[in-house]
Amino acid sequence: MSVYLPRPFVVDAVERETADTVTLVIRPQSGLAPAMKAGQFAMLSAFGTGEVPISVSRIARDRLHHTIRHVGEATRALTALKTGDSLGFRGPFGTAWPLAAAVGKDLLVLAGGLGLAPLRPVLDYVMNHRDRFARVSVLYGTREVSQVLFGRDHKAWRSLMSLRMTVDHDVRQPDCAPWSGQVGVITKLIPKATYDAQNTVAMVCGPEIMMRFSARDLEASGIERANIHVSLERNMKCAVGLCGHCQLSNFLVCRDGAVLSYDRVAPLLTVREL
Amino acid sequence: MSNRRHILNADAFDQLFDALRDAGYTTVGPTLHDGAIVYDALTCAADLPVGWIDVQEAGRYAVQDTGSGRYFDYTVGPHTWKRFLRPPREPLFEAIRSGAGVAFHAAAAPEETYALMGVRACDLAALGVLDAVLTGQTYVDTRYATRRSRAFVVAVQCARAGNTCFCVSMNTGPRASAGFDLALTELKDAGRHVFVVEVGSPRGATIAAALGLRDSTEEDWAAARAVSAATAANMGRQLDTTGLVSLLQQEAENPLWNDIAQRCLACANCTMVCPTCFCTTVEIDSDLEQTRASHTQVSDSCFHASFTQMHGGPPVRDTTSARYRQWLTHKLSTWHDQFGHSGCVGCGRCVTWCPVGIDLTAEAARLRASHEERA
Ligand SMILES: Cc1cc2nc3c(=O)[nH]c(=O)nc-3n(C[C@H](O)[C@H](O)[C@H](O)COP(=O)(O)OP(=O)(O)OC[C@H]3O[C@@H](n4cnc5c(N)ncnc54)[C@H](O)[C@@H]3O)c2cc1C
Ligand code: SF4
Ligand code: SF4
Ligand code: FES
Numbered sequence: 110m111s112v113y114l115p116r117p118f119v120v121d122a123v124e125r126e127t128a129d130t131v132t133l134v135i136r137p138q139s140g141l142a143p144a145m146k147a148g149q150f151a152m153l154s155a156f157g158t159g160e161v162p163i164s165v166s167r168i169a170r171d172r173l174h175h176t177i178r179h180v181g182e183a184t185r186a187l188t189a190l191k192t193g194d195s196l197g198f199r200g201p202f203g204t205a206w207p208l209a210a211a212v213g214k215d216l217l218v219l220a221g222g223l224g225l226a227p228l229r230p231v232l233d234y235v236m237n238h239r240d241r242f243a244r245v246s247v248l249y250g251t252r253e254v255s256q257v258l259f260g261r262d263h264k265a266w267r268s269l270m271s272l273r274m275t276v277d278h279d280v281r282q283p284d285c286a287p288w289s290g291q292v293g294v295i296t297k298l299i300p301k302a303t304y305d306a307q308n309t310v311a312m313v314c315g316p317e318i319m320m321r322f323s324a325r326d327l328e329a330s331g332i333e334r335a336n337i338h339v340s341l342e343r344n345m346k347c348a349v350g351l352c353g354h355c356q357l358s359n360f361l362v363c364r365d366g367a368v369l370s371y372d373r374v375a376p377l378l379t380v381r382e383l
Numbered sequence: 384m385s386n387r388r389h390i391l392n393a394d395a396f397d398q399l400f401d402a403l404r405d406a407g408y409t410t411v412g413p414t415l416h417d418g419a420i421v422y423d424a425l426t427c428a429a430d431l432p433v434g435w436i437d438v439q440e441a442g443r444y445a446v447q448d449t450g451s452g453r454y455f456d457y458t459v460g461p462h463t464w465k466r467f468l469r470p471p472r473e474p475l476f477e478a479i480r481s482g483a484g485v486a487f488h489a490a491a492a493p494e495e496t497y498a499l500m501g502v503r504a505c506d507l508a509a510l511g512v513l514d515a516v517l518t519g520q521t522y523v524d525t526r527y528a529t530r531r532s533r534a535f536v537v538a539v540q541c542a543r544a545g546n547t548c549f550c551v552s553m554n555t556g557p558r559a560s561a562g563f564d565l566a567l568t569e570l571k572d573a574g575r576h577v578f579v580v581e582v583g584s585p586r587g588a589t590i591a592a593a594l595g596l597r598d599s600t601e602e603d604w605a606a607a608r609a610v611s612a613a614t615a616a617n618m619g620r621q622l623d624t625t626g627l628v629s630l631l632q633q634e635a636e637n638p639l640w641n642d643i644a645q646r647c648l649a650c651a652n653c654t655m656v657c658p659t660c661f662c663t664t665v666e667i668d669s670d671l672e673q674t675r676a677s678h679t680q681v682s683d684s685c686f687h688a689s690f691t692q693m694h695g696g697p698p699v700r701d702t703t704s705a706r707y708r709q710w711l712t713h714k715l716s717t718w719h720d721q722f723g724h725s726g727c728v729g730c731g732r733c734v735t736w737c738p739v740g741i742d743l744t745a746e747a748a749r750l751r752a753s754h755e756e757r758a
Contacts, residue, residue: 111489112522113475113680119483138484156480157669157676180694195485197478343699344691346664349522352683353662354690356713358632359720364520380635382705 112349115154115197120190121172126258130223131188132166132176135196142171143201147208147230148340148368151175151200152348155186160197162345162363163187164227176226176258202348204368206231207338211310215244217302217332219323221295221315222251225258227340228314232266245270246302250295250319253280254288273298295319296326306331312368314340321378324371334372341366341374358383387588388604389596391567393576396428396454399537399565402593403498408535411467412500413457418446420460422467425500432457439545439619439731442740452576455569458545459503459730463658464510467497468534469517469527473680475665480674493526498535502563504556505548505730507538509658511562515722516661535586538563542610546619547731549744553622555728558611565591568607579607620731622744623751624715631716634750635708643746644704646739651684653710653733653741659726660684685709711743 117138124132133153136142145151145165152160153175161183167174179188190196208231216235220228235245247266251257253276266272274290275298291298295315311327313320320339327337343355343362350364358377360366377383391399403410410425415432425431437457438445449456474490502510514531517524541557550556559566564587567578579599582588599607654660664683669676683690686706691699700706718726727743734742 111476111525113678114489115476115478115487117485117487154478156478156485157667157673159665159667184694193483195480195483197485197487342693344693346683350520351517351522351524351661352664353685354664354683356685356709356717356721358635358712359717361721382700382702383635 112351113199113347115152115160115199118196118198120192120194120196122192123190126176127256129180129188130176130178130258132174133187133190133196134169134172134174135198136172137198138195142173145173145201146205147234148206148227149201149203150227150348150367151198151202152345153177153187154183154197155190156195158186159183160199160346161187162202162348162367164340164367165201166226166229167233168230176223176229178223199348202363204366206312206368207310207370208234210336212241214242215304215309216242216246217304217309217311217327218245218247219295219299219311219313219315219327220247220249221319221323222256223258224313224315224319224340225249228312229259229262231312232262232270236265236269239269243308244304246304247272248275248295248298248302249273250275250277250298250315252277255280271302273301294322296322299323299326299330309336311337313337317342317378324375328371334375335370337371338368339371339374340368387582387591388599389580389582389591390599390603391578391580391594391596393454393569393571393578395594396578398594399590400425400427402590403535405593406535406590408496408498410498410500412537413460415446419444420446420457422460422462422464428454431455431501436543437545439547439735440740441547441734441742442737444735451571453542453569453571455501455539455541455567456543458541458543458548459506459732461656461732461736463656463732464499464502464506465513465658465661467495467499468510468530469513469524469661471682473526473663475678475680478676478678490526493530495530496533497530498537500537501539502536502559503539503541503730504559505550505553505728506658507536507559507562508550508553508555508728509730510536512659512722512724512726512728513661515724519722535590536563536565538566538583540566540568540607540611541614542569544614544617544619545731545735547734547742548618549620549622549729549731551615551618551621551729552624552744553725553727553729557614558608563587568610570603570606570610577603579603620734620742620744622729622747624725627747627751628716628719630751630754631712631747634754635712637750637753639746639750639753640704640708643707643741644702646741647703647707648738649686649703649706650738651686652736652738654684654686655682656732656736657714658730658732659714659728662690664689685713711746714743715747
C-alpha cells in the first residue's frame with residue numbers, strides 16, 4: 110500500500126471559530142478513526158488541492174477535530190467544506206506532546222494564536238485527568254480579541270486550571286464586553302504564572318518567533334531546556350520523511366518533530382534562514 | 384553466494400546483453416547522445432560509447448573519440464540511475480469524486496525490470512544512499528523499492544578517474560566490492576581484450592552461468608586490481624572529511640556562504656545531476672468537471688524558492704546564500720545526522736555541471752580553512 114494514498118474522510122460538523130478559522134469534525138468514510146496523540150498532525154486535502162499538515166485539535170472517541178485557518182489555496186478549500194463533504198486524510202504523523210513526562214509536575218502551556226489548536230488535546234487531557242498534574246497554567250496570546258479561539262471551552266478550563274490571556278492590540282468589538290485580559294506580548298505573562306521551575310514541563314506552540322522568545326524566558330526562569338517543548342512548522346509535502354521539504358538542519362521535522370524539546374533545537378532557532 | 388571470478392572475451396560481450404534480455408531485463412546504460420554520455424536503453428555492446436572518453440572540469444564537459452576500442456573509459460555524465468529507479472515524474476494517486484463522496488485510487492505498480500549496465504562504484508554507493516532514504520525508514524517509497532529490488536546491477540570498475548572525481552575521499556570507490564550482481568573490469572592490451580567478471584549475487588551467478596565463461600586466473604585478478612589501484616592514484620579532486628560534519632554546522636553563519644552566493648545562480652543543476660538528491664514535490668491536475676484529480680510526485684530542488692514556502696511571508700530559505708548552505712551542508716554534514724552516512728559519494732557531477740564552476744570540494748576546504756583560522 111502506498112504511503113501516499115489518502116483515506117477518504119467525511120465532515121461530520123463544521124464549527125466556526127473566527128472570521129478565517131473553522132474546526133472540522135471529521136470521521137473516516139468507513140472503518141475506525143485512527144488513534145491520534147496530542148501534538149500529532151495529519152495531511153488533509155480537499156478535492157483537487159494540495160495536502161497540508163494540520164494538527165489534531167481534539168481527539169474524540171470516533172471523531173477527529175482539526176482547526177484550520179484560511180491562509181492560502183489548500184486551507185481555503187478545506188475551510189470551505191460543509192457537513193457531509195469528503196476530504197483526504199493521511200496520518201497520524203509526527204511526535205506527541207510529552208504528557209507522560211509532565212505527570213506529577215507543574216504543567217505550563219503557552220499558546221500563540223492558532224498555536225492553541227495543537228495544544229487543546231493537552232488541555233482536554235488535563236480536564237479528564239486533573240489529578241495527575243500539580244499546578245496547570247495556560248498562557249494564551251492572540252493578535253486581537255476577535256481571534257480568540259475556543260471561547261466555549263474557556264469556562265471549563267478556568268474551573269480546573271489557571272488561564273491568562275493577552276492580546277497584541279486591544280481592538281474592541283462593538284458588541285463585546287471590555288477586554289479584561291492583558292495587552293502586550295505573551296512573554297509578559299510568564300512572570301505571572303506560578304510554577305516550580307525545577308519541577309515543570311512547558312509546552313509551547315505558536316509562531317516561531319513567539320516560541321523562541323517564550324522558550325528563552327522560560328529557560329531564564331529556571332526551567333531546563335529539556336523540559337521545554339516546542340512544535341515546529343516547516344513546508345511539508347509527504348510527512349513521511351521522503352520528500353526533503355521539512356528539513357531543519359539535522360532534523361526532518363515531519364519525522365523527528367513536529368514536537369521537539371528545546372535543548373535539541375535552541376541553537377537552530379537563532380540561525381537565520383536555516 | 385558465489386565469489387567466483389570469470390573471464391568474458393570482449394568479442395562475446397553481446398552475449399551478456401542477450402542473456403539479460405532472455406532473463407526479462409530491459410538493459411539501460413551509457414550511450415553517446417548530443418555530445419554527452421547519457422543513460423538510455425541499450426540493445427547490444429555497440430550501443431556503448433566505444434572508444435570515447437569524457438573530459439571534465441569544474442563547469443566544463445566534453446567528449447573525445449580516442450579510437451581505443453575500449454568500452455568503459457569515460458566516467459559519469461549528466462544522468463544518474465535515479466532517472467530509471469525513481470523517475471522525475473511518478474504518479475501517486477487519483478482522487479475521483481461522485482456526489483459528496485470521494486475515492487482514492489493508487490497508481491498502478493511499476494512494471495519495469497531494468498538491468499543497469501556500467502554502474503560505477505560511486506553510483507553504486509549512491510544507490511545505497513537512496514535505499515537508506517527511500518526504503519530504510521519507517522515509511523517506504525514502494526515504487527522505488529519495487530524497481531530497485533528487481534534491478535540487475537552490472538558494475539564497472541573504473542579504469543580512468545575523471546578530473547572532478549573524488550570517490551577515494553568519500554570512501555566509495557574506485558573499486559566496488561559489493562552491491563552488484565556482476566562487476567566487470569575491462570583489460571585490453573596488444574594481446575587481448577577481456578572483462579574480468581566478478582559475481583556478486585545468486586542472480587548474477589545465474590546470468591554468468593548462462594554465458595558459459597571460463598574461470599579467471601590469479602594473474603587476471605591481479606591485473607584487475609592493478610586497474611583500480613592506478614585509478615585510485617589519479618583522482619581529479621579530493622575532500623578532507625575529517626570533522627566536517629560538525630565543522631559545517633558550526634560554520635552556518637560564516638560570511639563565505641554569501642561569497643559563494645555571489646556566483647551561484649540557484650539554477651538547481653547540482654541537485655538535478657546529483658545521484659543522491661531525492662527531494663520531491665506534488666503536482667495536481669484536475670479535469671474541468673472537477674471529478675478527477677491526479678496527484679503526481681515530481682523532482683524538486685532545495686534551490687527553488689517554493690521549496691520552503693510558508694504562508695504570508697518569504698520562504699524560510701529566501702536567499703541564495705541560505706539555499707547553497709542547505710545544499711552543501713546537507714550533502715556533507717546533516718545527511719549523517721539524518722540517515723547515518725554521507726549524502727555525497729564523490730561522483731563530481733555537481734562540480735562539472737555547475738554553469739559557473741562552483742566546486743563543493745573547494746568550498747568545503749575554504750570553510751575548513753576559515754574555521755581553523757579562527758580556532
Ligand atoms: C506540523 C504542522 C502543523 C500545523 N497545524 C496547523 C493547524 O492545526 N491549523 C492550521 O490552520 N494550520 C496548521 N499548519 C499550517 C498549515 O499547514 C499551513 O497553513 C498550510 O500548509 C498552508 O497551505 P495553503 O495552501 O493554504 O497556503 P499557501 O500559502 O497557498 O501554501 C503554499 C505552500 O506553502 C506551504 N505552506 C504555507 N504555509 C505553511 C505553514 N505555515 N506551514 C507549513 N507549510 C506551509 C503549503 O503547504 C504549500 O505547499 C501546520 C503546519 C505544520 C507544519
Ligand atoms: S554532491 Fe556532487 S559529488 Fe557529491 S554525490 Fe552529489 S553530485 Fe556527486
Ligand atoms: S541537497 Fe537539497 S535537493 Fe538535494 S537532497 Fe538535500 S535538500 Fe534535497
Ligand atoms: S515532509 Fe517530506 S520529508 Fe518531511
